[in-house]
Amino acid sequence: MKNQNATPRVWSTIQATARSFSRRRFLGSLGIGGAAALFAPWGVSAFARMSPRSLATLDAALAAQAGGFTLPPLPYDYNALEPHIDEATMRLHHDKHHATYVGNINTALANYPALQGRDIVDLLYHINDMPEAIRTTIRNSGGGHLNHSIFWATMGPKGGGQPVGALATAINTAFGDFNTFKQRLTAAATAQFGSGWGWLVLDGNKQLQVISRPNQDAPVMEGLAALVGVDVWEHAYYLKYNNRRADYLAAWWNTVNWESVSKRYDQARGA
Numbered sequence: 324m325k326n327q328n329a330t331p332r333v334w335s336t337i338q339a340t341a342r343s344f345s346r347r348r349f350l351g352s353l354g355i356g357g358a359a360a361l362f363a364p365w366g367v368s369a370f371a372r373m374s375p376r377s378l379a380t381l382d383a384a385l386a387a388q389a390g391g392f393t394l395p396p397l398p399y400d401y402n403a404l405e406p407h408i409d410e411a412t413m414r415l416h417h418d419k420h421h422a423t424y425v426g427n428i429n430t431a432l433a434n435y436p437a438l439q440g441r442d443i444v445d446l447l448y449h450i451n452d453m454p455e456a457i458r459t460t461i462r463n464s465g466g467g468h469l470n471h472s473i474f475w476a477t478m479g480p481k482g483g484g485q486p487v488g489a490l491a492t493a494i495n496t497a498f499g500d501f502n503t504f505k506q507r508l509t510a511a512a513t514a515q516f517g518s519g520w521g522w523l524v525l526d527g528n529k530q531l532q533v534i535s536r537p538n539q540d541a542p543v544m545e546g547l548a549a550l551v552g553v554d555v556w557e558h559a560y561y562l563k564y565n566n567r568r569a570d571y572l573a574a575w576w577n578t579v580n581w582e583s584v585s586k587r588y589d590q591a592r593g594a
């Protein structure tokens with residue numbers, strides 16, 4: 324993207340401006356959102372940011388270890404999500420695609436010892452401060468590592484259904500009811516052009532939001548806590564569903580481990 328060359332001062336000014344407008348809810352009405360997206364693709368969000376500390380805590384057990392990142396083992400069998408997600412897809416997705424992201428981020432950091440002491444959430448949260456030579460790799464492969472770590476942890480056998488407790492209440496408050504939320508996230512993931520993810524996130528005002536983001540852009544780059552996300556890269560579904568993303572999305576809902584998502588919600592909101 325052409326704005327990679329913007330100086331840090333310009334970046335921070337753009338971000339501060341965008342956040343300021345966002346807080347006053349002028350973003351949409353003044354068309355600032357579009358302008359900000361053109362000039363500052365990373366880290367600028369229409370939503371309030373969470374603190375880096377709470378975001379790091381949220382994913383500390385998953386992928387947030389510093390330097391020498393490792394592929395987390397799948398927390399269930401490769402065939403555990405059958406018939407919704409097939410064993411061959413899970414093997415390829417976890418053992419090859421995710422492993423490649425881990426390898427790439429480790430290679431990128433090999434010549435940056437100072438960055439090796441920082442965890443993946445920290446690196447992504449401060450993406451605009453990363454050395455330009457490896458910024459894109461951190462964004463793509465670091466984001467890929469974190470996103471997939473969350474993905475595996477929030478699916479499971481005997482998944483699906485609906486959350487209970489505080490998360491259920493929050494979803495009803497934010498979206499009206501669970502089915503409306505389900506439609507919103509499905510629509511966001513369906514409409515994501517090309518590769519990307521649909522997400523349920525918690526913002527810095529502790530509001531639930533449904534978003535979609537391209538490629539491996541991690542919500543944490545915008546200061547958002549990813550609670551659950553659905554991978555809509557073709558590698559996530561093409562073997563079984565071919566081009567039928569809608570069928571894959573309908574099946575994915577049957578894999579969601581709401582207990583895991585609820586724990587993430589409780590942790591993100593500081594409960």
Ligand code: MN
Nearest residue numbers: 420554556559
């Ligand atoms: Mn993937």
